[in-house]
Amino acid sequence: MSDPFVLGGISLTSRLFIGTGKYSRNTLIPEVVASSGSQVITVALRRVDPQSQENIMNHIPSQMTLLPNTSGARTAEEAVRIARLAKAAGLGNWVKIEVISDQKYLLPDNSETIRATEILAAEGFVVLPYMSPDLSAALRMKAAGAAAIMPLGAPIGSNRGLKTKEMLRILISEVDLPIIVDAGIGRPSEAAEAMEMGASAVLLNTAIATARDPLLMAEAFREAVSSGRKAYLAGLGPVEEAAVHSSPLTGFLN
Amino acid sequence: MKLIINGKPGEIADDCRTVADLLSLPQWNKRLVIVELNGDIVGKDNYINTALSEGDRIELVHFVGGG
Numbered sequence: 001m002s003d004p005f006v007l008g009g010i011s012l013t014s015r016l017f018i019g020t021g022k023y024s025r026n027t028l029i030p031e032v033v034a035s036s037g038s039q040v041i042t043v044a045l046r047r048v049d050p051q052s053q054e055n056i057m058n059h060i061p062s063q064m065t066l067l068p069n070t071s072g073a074r075t076a077e078e079a080v081r082i083a084r085l086a087k088a089a090g091l092g093n094w095v096k097i098e099v100i101s102d103q104k105y106l107l108p109d110n111s112e113t114i115r116a117t118e119i120l121a122a123e124g125f126v127v128l129p130y131m132s133p134d135l136s137a138a139l140r141m142k143a144a145g146a147a148a149i150m151p152l153g154a155p156i157g158s159n160r161g162l163k164t165k166e167m168l169r170i171l172i173s174e175v176d177l178p179i180i181v182d183a184g185i186g187r188p189s190e191a192a193e194a195m196e197m198g199a200s201a202v203l204l205n206t207a208i209a210t211a212r213d214p215l216l217m218a219e220a221f222r223e224a225v226s227s228g229r230k231a232y233l234a235g236l237g238p239v240e241e242a243a244v245h246s247s248p249l250t251g252f253l254n
Numbered sequence: 255m256k257l258i259i260n261g262k263p264g265e266i267a268d269d270c271r272t273v274a275d276l277l278s279l280p281q282w283n284k285r286l287v288i289v290e291l292n293g294d295i296v297g298k299d300n301y302i303n304t305a306l307s308e309g310d311r312i313e314l315v316h317f318v319g320g321g
Contacts, residue, residue, distance in 0.1 A: 045318070048260065048316050050282065084295060203321075
């Protein structure tokens with residue numbers, strides 16, 4: 001079945017985006033890429049530590065589409081600065097805008113995110129804003145030039161699942177852009193549910209990186225995302241209050 | 255020459271005159287580093303011809319793991 005997801009001019013066969021944080025060792029990353037089948041991978045940008053020789057880029061397979069995030073930004077201006085620095089690396093023009101002012105729940109600041117989206121989309125970035133699921137904010141991000149909308153399912157790294165499910169459903173229904181559920185997904189069944197609901201993709205990091213066996217979990221998510229997508233395309237059967245017989249209602253030997 | 259690199263004051267040898275010279279120092283070398291000089295990004299093509307001056311504020315950033 002050919003079901004490409006075209007985003008930022010790239011035709012993706014995988015609808016599972018993954019992160020690179022929290023791995024016990026970075027050498028796991030290429031193996032997780034292989035078992036997850038992912039084609040899009042996030043990274044963050046920070047000052048170089050002269051004491052450390054670690055270089056994450058040595059562990060990211062070259063065929064991956066790099067999705068730098070603007071983590072650490074508290075304002076639109078800071079997000080724009082980080083995005084421009086990331087672009088200067090010469091590894092593409094995708095950016096996940098992440099503007100956070102709340103340090104406990106790490107919830108995104110939608111209004112600053114809208115402003116950053118507007119500036120960066122005008123500069124030609126493929127802008128993927130991480131956001132609190134809210135319809136009017138999502139529509140403003142679309143108007144500002146976002147390539148997709150990335151609402152959270154639950155707080156970053158919480159593995160709590162699709163706590164914002166009803167809002168996600170509304171965004172999927174009302175926003176004419178791909179919806180990528182980012183943050184909070186902890187279980188493959190939750191990724192499958194997001195995809196069954198019509199999300200275009202999911203982005204997750206912690207669920208794989210903190211699993212006892214990250215490679216097996218990456219495979220589980222790959223299958224879940226694929227299953228959920230197929231179920232969405234197949235069209236779920238109707239939900240009824242009472243039983244609707246599947247076998248003939250007549251008695252056995254009547 | 256005194257510079258501020260990643261927020262910390264530091265001193266580099268006088269023969270270190272350009273961004274390219276700075277990046278060739280062992281602690282920065284062999285990494286994909288992005289350079290910001292006094293708030294402006296320095297493109298890779300300009301490392302050789304971008305001179306450093308006393309008191310410059312330099313940010314050297316790179317990609318790290320993140321979600």
